[in-house]
Amino acid sequence: MSEDLVQEAGVMTKEKSLILGGLGFIGHNLAIKLRKADHEILIADSNIQNQTWNSKIENPFNCLNFDLANSDLLQKTISDFQPNNIFHFAANSDISKSDAIANDFWNTLVTTLSLAEVLRVTNLEAKVVFASSSAIYGDKGEPLRISSPKINVPANAYGWSKRASELALQNVCNEKDIPLVVCRFPNVVGPHLTHGLLFDLLKKNEKSPKTIQILGDGTQKKPFIHVDDLLEILLKVNGENDEPDRIINISPFDQITVSEIVEIFASVITNEVDFLYEQKREGWKGDVPEYLFDVSEAQQMGTLAVQSSRVAVERSLRENMALL
Numbered sequence: 487m488s489e490d491l492v493q494e495a496g497v498m499t500k501e502k503s504l505i506l507g508g509l510g511f512i513g514h515n516l517a518i519k520l521r522k523a524d525h526e527i528l529i530a531d532s533n534i535q536n537q538t539w540n541s542k543i544e545n546p547f548n549c550l551n552f553d554l555a556n557s558d559l560l561q562k563t564i565s566d567f568q569p570n571n572i573f574h575f576a577a578n579s580d581i582s583k584s585d586a587i588a589n590d591f592w593n594t595l596v597t598t599l600s601l602a603e604v605l606r607v608t609n610l611e612a613k614v615v616f617a618s619s620s621a622i623y624g625d626k627g628e629p630l631r632i633s634s635p636k637i638n639v640p641a642n643a644y645g646w647s648k649r650a651s652e653l654a655l656q657n658v659c660n661e662k663d664i665p666l667v668v669c670r671f672p673n674v675v676g677p678h679l680t681h682g683l684l685f686d687l688l689k690k691n692e693k694s695p696k697t698i699q700i701l702g703d704g705t706q707k708k709p710f711i712h713v714d715d716l717l718e719i720l721l722k723v724n725g726e727n728d729e730p731d732r733i734i735n736i737s738p739f740d741q742i743t744v745s746e747i748v749e750i751f752a753s754v755i756t757n758e759v760d761f762l763y764e765q766k767r768e769g770w771k772g773d774v775p776e777y778l779f780d781v782s783e784a785q786q787m788g789t790l791a792v793q794s795s796r797v798a799v800e801r802s803l804r805e806n807m808a809l810l
Contacts, residue, residue, distance in 0.1 A: 500526040504569040506554055506601065507576030508547070509537040511680045512617065515713045516573060517547050519721070528567050530554060531576065534593065535680060555592060557600040564604055571724065574601055574655075575617045578644060579681055590647040598651035602658045613665040615724050616655050620672050620737075620777055621645030629780035632670075632733050642772030652733075659730040667724050668733045669716075672779065675802035676713030677809060683744065684799065687751050688806055697760045701769035704745030707776040709737045712798035719784075719792070737779035742795040744769075750796070754803055 503520050507513045508529030514537075520527055529540070529549040540546045552559045554576050564572070577594040598616070605614070622645050623630045624638025640646040652668050659666040679685040683701075690698045719736050748761050767775045793801070 554597040590643040594647035622649040631780040672709040677805040710795040715792040
């Protein structure tokens with residue numbers, strides 16, 4: 487019998503997992519992974535990106551579409567479903583658009599404040615996972631460490647919205663003694679991408695252009711993690727966690743440059759394309775052109791190894807090209 491079954495009134499019942507933002511890229515892949523683990527799944531998503539994947543699959547997930555910033559509706563959803571796990575992935579997922587502050591304020595911060603308020607006023611026995619980001623560290627110029635004495639001012643609205651969200655959840659979960667994992671991670675790639683460099687390259691090439699514009703000069707250097715690696719570690723940490731403020735960096739040890747990713751992409755497509763680079767390193771306003779995680783603390787926690795950034799990118803390209 488599955489380890490994800492729980493005892494209730496003498497009857498074995500499925501683990502119940504609520505995924506906030508489950509129509510997005512990571513949430514989508516999480517739902518698939520949890521279904522394979524025999525969880526009962528409910529997705530709640532405002533669906534601002536008009537994702538349709540759930541309606542197109544043979545056995546769609548239960549999904550509620552409403553504004554997650556509405557704490558009354560969120561409280562009713564949580565009270566009715568009574569989840570064992572709450573995975574909070576709802577956010578503005580495209581950091582390059584975070585110069586429009588309202589995007590991150592409403593879709594990243596206020597959705598989290600809504601969840602924090604529900605946790606505060608209910609006596610729910612559940613574990614909470616919050617998807618945070620490297621963006622909370624700002625442009626430090628050194629490996630990103632959880633134990634750093636201070637976090638720099640985030641370079642964009644996405645970063646400060648995620649950091650404020652972390653603090654709000656930590657405050658409530660400490661007060662209510664609710665197990666919380668704050669997971670900080672880099673660029674995530676895998677099947678069913680909805681944004682990011684690989685997504686842009688694939689979509690532009692699908693239109694068979696002769697030239698593709700690349701943001702920045704190509705020297706930007708960052709880690710990339712495959713979504714399968716991310717979720718495997720995240721679920722392992724959540725399953726073992728009983729602390730109200732556990733924070734973890736999940737990342738490969740290495741980095742890959744934008745120009746290296748473009749070279750990989752050029753090697754797998756069938757048409758010839760000229761790639762045009764800009765004369766600046768910053769890809770967009772608020773971009774952090776280079777960063778690297780210190781994952782020594784994650785290693786000490788006994789978390790799993792991950793593939794290199796290059797392997798993650800190559801695998802993701804194959805997966806998404808197969809979906810076109």
